[in-house]
Amino acid sequence: xxxxxxxxxxxxxxxxxxxxxxxxxxxxxxxxxxxxxxxxxxxxxxxxxxxxxxxxxxxxxxxxxxxxxxxxxxxxxxxxxxxxxxxxxxxxxxxxxxxxxxxxxxxxxxxxxxxxxxxxxxxxxxxxxxxxxxxxxxxxxxxxxxxxxxxxxxxxxxxxxxxxxxxxxxxxxxxxxxxxxxxxxxxxxxxxxxxxxxxxxxxxxxxxxxxxxxxxxxxxxxxxxxxxxxxxxxxxxxxxxxxxxxxxxxxxxxxxxxxxxxxxxxxxxxxxxxxxxxxxxxxxxxxxxxxxxxxxxxxxxxxxxxxxxxxxxxxxxxxxxxxxxxxxxxxxxxxxxxxxxxxxxxxxxxxxxxxxxxxxxxxxxxxx
Amino acid sequence: xxxxxxxxxxxxxxxxxxxxxxxxxxxxxxxxxxxxxxxxxxxxxxxxxxxxxxxxxxxxxxxxxxxxxxxxxxxxxxxxxxxxxxxxxxxxxxxxxxxxxxxxxxxxxxxxxxxxxxxxxxxxxxxxxxxxxxxxxxxxxxxxxxxxxxxxxxxxxxxxxxxxxxxxxxxxxxxxxxxxxxxxxxxxxxxxxxxxxxxxxxxxxxxxxxxxxxxxxxxxxxxxxxxxxxxxxxxxxxxxxxxxxxxxxxxxxxxxxxxxxxxxxxxxxxxxxxxxxxxxxxxxxxxxxxxxxxxxxxxxxxxxxxxxxxxxxxxxxxxxxxxxxxxxxxxxxxxxxxxxxxxxxxxxxxxxxxxxxxxxxxxxxxxx
Numbered sequence: 001x002x003x004x005x006x007x008x009x010x011x012x013x014x015x016x017x018x019x020x021x022x023x024x025x026x027x028x029x030x031x032x033x034x035x036x037x038x039x040x041x042x043x044x045x046x047x048x049x050x051x052x053x054x055x056x057x058x059x060x061x062x063x064x065x066x067x068x069x070x071x072x073x074x075x076x077x078x079x080x081x082x083x084x085x086x087x088x089x090x091x092x093x094x095x096x097x098x099x100x101x102x103x104x105x106x107x108x109x110x111x112x113x114x115x116x117x118x119x120x121x122x123x124x125x126x127x128x129x130x131x132x133x134x135x136x137x138x139x140x141x142x143x144x145x146x147x148x149x150x151x152x153x154x155x156x157x158x159x160x161x162x163x164x165x166x167x168x169x170x171x172x173x174x175x176x177x178x179x180x181x182x183x184x185x186x187x188x189x190x191x192x193x194x195x196x197x198x199x200x201x202x203x204x205x206x207x208x209x210x211x212x213x214x215x216x217x218x219x220x221x222x223x224x225x226x227x228x229x230x231x232x233x234x235x236x237x238x239x240x241x242x243x244x245x246x247x248x249x250x251x252x253x254x255x256x257x258x259x260x261x262x263x264x265x266x267x268x269x270x271x272x273x274x275x276x277x278x279x280x281x282x283x284x285x286x287x288x289x290x291x292x293x294x295x296x297x298x299x300x301x302x303x304x305x306x307x308x309x310x311x312x313x314x315x316x317x318x319x320x321x322x323x324x325x326x327x328x329x330x331x332x333x334x335x336x337x338x339x340x341x342x343x344x345x346x347x348x349x350x351x352x353x354x355x356x357x358x359x360x361x362x363x364x365x366x367x368x
Numbered sequence: 369x370x371x372x373x374x375x376x377x378x379x380x381x382x383x384x385x386x387x388x389x390x391x392x393x394x395x396x397x398x399x400x401x402x403x404x405x406x407x408x409x410x411x412x413x414x415x416x417x418x419x420x421x422x423x424x425x426x427x428x429x430x431x432x433x434x435x436x437x438x439x440x441x442x443x444x445x446x447x448x449x450x451x452x453x454x455x456x457x458x459x460x461x462x463x464x465x466x467x468x469x470x471x472x473x474x475x476x477x478x479x480x481x482x483x484x485x486x487x488x489x490x491x492x493x494x495x496x497x498x499x500x501x502x503x504x505x506x507x508x509x510x511x512x513x514x515x516x517x518x519x520x521x522x523x524x525x526x527x528x529x530x531x532x533x534x535x536x537x538x539x540x541x542x543x544x545x546x547x548x549x550x551x552x553x554x555x556x557x558x559x560x561x562x563x564x565x566x567x568x569x570x571x572x573x574x575x576x577x578x579x580x581x582x583x584x585x586x587x588x589x590x591x592x593x594x595x596x597x598x599x600x601x602x603x604x605x606x607x608x609x610x611x612x613x614x615x616x617x618x619x620x621x622x623x624x625x626x627x628x629x630x631x632x633x634x635x636x637x638x639x640x641x642x643x644x645x646x647x648x649x650x651x652x653x654x655x656x657x658x659x660x661x662x663x664x665x666x667x668x669x670x671x672x673x674x675x676x677x678x679x680x681x682x683x684x685x686x687x688x689x690x691x692x693x694x695x696x697x698x699x700x701x702x703x704x705x706x707x708x709x710x711x712x713x714x715x716x717x718x719x720x721x722x723x724x725x726x727x728x729x730x731x732x733x734x735x736x
Contacts, residue, residue: 003448068436068456071503075510080371084510086455088436135439142443142452143511 002138003147005110009196010149015102015110016199019165019225020311022103024060024364027312028140029053031066031074032092032361037127037354039296040286048350049092050077052310052317052358055344057082059312065089065136085143090118090133093356095220096157098363099137099148102199109368111148112197113137114156119215120180121155126214126294126355144365154193155181159218159360161194166228167201167260169194170219172209178216202260206250210234210272211243213303214294214355221305221357222250226268226337229259234305235269243272268337270306273326277304283353296353306330308357310364316341319348319357370506371515373478377564378517383470383478384567386734387533387593388679390471392428395680396508396731397421399434399442400460405495405722407664408654416718417460418445420678420685420726423712425450427680433457433504453511458486458501461724463588464525466731467505467516470567477736479516480565481505482524487583488548489523494582494662494723512733522561523549527586527728529562534596535569535628537562538587540577546584570628574618578602578640579611581671582662582723589673589725590618594636594705597627602673603637611640636705638674641694645672651721664721674698676725678732684709687716687725 010016029049032038038045053062057079065087066074075084089097096119099111116134118125141148162170176182176190185193191203209217222234233250236243247269254265284298306326309318316338320327327345334343351357378384397417400406406413421430425447433455434442443452457465464487467479484502486493509516530538544550544558553561559571577585590602601618604611615637622633652666674694677686684706688695695713702711719725 002451068500071507075506083370083513086507088454132436138443139439139454145451 002142002145005147005149010102010110010112011196011199013104013110015104015108016165017100017163018103018366019163019227020364021225021227022165023367024313025367026061026063026365027056027310028094028098028363028365029062029064029361030087030089030092030094030097030136031064031070032354033067033070034091036288036290037091038287038350039283039353045350045354046073046077048346048348049361051346052348052351052361053078053082055317055346056310056312056315056362058344059315059342065140087136087139088132089136090127090130092354093159093360094363095159095356095360097133097136098158099140099146100158100161100198101146101365103366103368107368109146109366111137111141111146113141113148113150115152115154116157117155117180119157120178123180124178124216125180149197151197157215157218158363159215159220159356161198162219162224163198163200164225164228164259168204168228169198169200169202170204170206170223172206172217172219172222174208175215175217175219180216200260204257204259206253208246208249210303210305211246212301218360220359221303221308222247224307228261229263230266230268232268232270232307232337234307235271236274237271238274241274241276268333270333271326271329272305273321273323277302277321277323277349277352279353283349294355302352304352305357308359309334310358310362311341314341316343317358318343318345319351320345321349321352322347370510370513373515373517378470378478378480379564379567381472381478383472383476384533385468385531386471387531387595388732389593389595390533391735392681392732393735394429394431394733395424395678396462396466396733397430397432397729398455398457398460398462398465398504399432399438400722401435401438402459404656404658405459406655406718407651407721413718413722414441414445416714416716417729419714420716420719420729421446421450423685423714424678424680424683424730426712427683427710455504455507456500457504458495458498460722461527461728462731463527463724463728465501465504466526467508467514468526468529468566469514469733471734471736475736477514477734479505479509479514481509481516481518483520483522484525485523485548487525488546491548492546492584493548517565519565525583525586526731527583527588527724529566530587530592531566531568532593532596532627536572536596537566537568537570538572538574538591540574540585540587540590542576543583543585543587548584568628572625572627574621576614576617578671578673579614580669586728588727589671589676590615592675596629597631598634598636600636600638600675600705602675603639604642605639606642609642609644636701638701639694639697640673641689641691645670645689645691645717645720647721651717662723670720672720673725676727677702678726678730679709682709684711685726686711686713687719688713689717689720690715
């Protein structure tokens with residue numbers, strides 16, 4: 001039983017998006033394969049996704065969805081305890097194409113199934129077509145027998161929203177106001193729409209996302225909630241790095257904000273790796289060239305950020321990049337910020353080469 | 369968690385195949401689409417499958433699996449309460465390609481995942497390739513998180529076996545001994561193998577299946593269990609019909625048999641439709657011709673049998689063919705034989721045109 005709810009909104013029905021730090025039933029991930037985004041037939045990326053899935057599965061169940069053609073390979077490469085389900089896809093960003101799950105705090109779970117257009121549609125989207133990705137949220141809801149709210153005229157991705165589960169939503173202006181998503185709506189219209197569909201009372205608009213992000217600046221690469229009233233932002237102390245100004249702007253903005261409950265924010269500054277992660281000559285090889293997809297060239301700066309971690313039940317799974325000093329800073333800070341969770345790092349250069357990181361490739365399904 | 373169990377057998381582990389009349393969790397069906405087997409792009413067949421699914425869903429949950437390309441159409445044509453899941457397939461015979469589920473009577477459910485080769489492989493199989501069909505049992509077990517026993521060297525289909533859940537298995541010689549399945553094994557070897565994998569004590573071998581069956585005579589078109597000790601067979605009183613001799617043979621065989629517990633059988637004779645169902649001129653149109661698939665020509669006799677019904681929780685869903693007299697006889701007999709179940713008929717000429725019927729397109733998943 002997985003209905004499409006058409007006449008009401010989550011707010012009307014008493015469903016809210018919980019914070020990622022609330023209890024999960026499981027985590028969903030998509031098996032990567034497109035050879036125009038992942039080098040060498042996606043084999044190095046698949047190995048990295050296996051490591052992410054294994055790390056998360058130490059804390060909660062993981063379901064990997066995979067295309068028909070890669071089913072056997074994924075099943076073989078993953079341990080038995082990770083569930084593998086066939087599902088067509090256009091790429092591997094479950095955060096953005098999966099359902100945004102909701103709870104009603106009485107055991108009920110529902111989801112928002114946003115329209116998805118590959119981060120900008122024909123305006124500045126990253127691939128075409130994107131129809132299989134757009135169907136994934138519904139397919140997952142069918143498998144899990146979860147009713148969903150579909151927003152056919154409202155484009156959104158899970159990576160563009162972060163909530164504290166307590167009335168506050170944080171988004172990024174340059175992302176939500178980009179020309180390829182909901183150009184027919186004003187900022188105020190969007191604020192009202194998001195309040196209805198995520199059941200929040202306040203929407204905080206940060207100005208910009210991480211430097212050089214392909215998604216027009218998803219919030220989940222620059223900001224996240226630790227819990228209500230406590231947040232982490234990506235940071236740079238280097239005034240010559242363009243990230244400095246962006247992070248400073250976010251910091252100043254948050255210092256002058258309160259959340260939906262009137263709390264001031266406790267803000268942790270998690271440094272981005274320095275020097276920035278750039279594509280090596282080797283990493284630039286082995287990618288199919290297809291008209292319209294982004295090039296991956298030697299020296300290109302990657303939007304690498306330690307903020308793009310996943311909060312699992314009792315665990316933190318964060319990406320590291322092979323920069324010994326900054327990897328260590330990130331690990332130590334996360335251990336301090338989350339003293340009750342086990343912090344596990346996964347070497348995730350292959351994931352950032354595809355355009356995102358651990359948070360981007362995962363989607364938590366809360367317990368009802 | 370869906371493991372492949374390799375070192376033990378169901379008998380060793382205390383798992384048995386339950387009778388179809390035992391309690392189900394749900395029923396699985398595959399959405400039909402191949403245009404070389406189903407006329408007019410499978411649209412009439414899809415409508416018939418919808419009716420079957422709806423009828424069964426009155427009694428128990430139904431999950432329809434469907435290819436990527438037909439997903440939206442199936443989701444649209446089926447009511448909300450029927451779950452729809454993407455799954456690649458080669459055709460629509462869930463009885464034969466789905467898992468054979470097992471229970472241990474302590475809440476545990478497992479499955480046998482038989483090798484499938486399209487009813488005869490390169491010897492006399494009905495299509496090529498069959499690899500997607502062969503993967504379906506595993507995919508369903510993954511979704512349901514059920515451990516399975518894979519038999520890579522033993523070819524079997526769910527339609528070729530009927531059990532009473534109480535130690536007795538009934539199969540058909542002309543089917544199991546056909547050259548395209550397990551020609552490397554003797555009848556005795558197969559008997560022993562099936563005892564291990566279905567956890568039965570006795571295997572009864574009927575000589576032949578229904579007349580003109582494409583599957584080398586699946587048992588489920590000529591015989592089924594009502595409960596332990598009570599069975600139904602397809603019957604003909606017309607000595608000029610080749611079905612007469614086959615049914616008489618089955619009847620005589622069963623009269624001289626006892627089940628695993630030593631019971632004699634109470635045998636109901638359910639008449640096949642007379643005159644036999646043949647393909648009309650109209651029904652022979654609109655089928656893609658592809659080398660190697662069976663022709664569907666006007667006047668061809670169909671293996672139409674009322675025995676090919678599905679036992680649902682509290683219900684019987686049986687096929688009728690538009691032969692008013694015999695349809696009525698079947699309905700009345702089934703009502704008498706199953707006084708505690710509601711008997712529902714579905715007009716199923718479209719299903720028999722594809723080569724099977726309601727039992728062939730369904731697979732029950734027992735409650736643990």
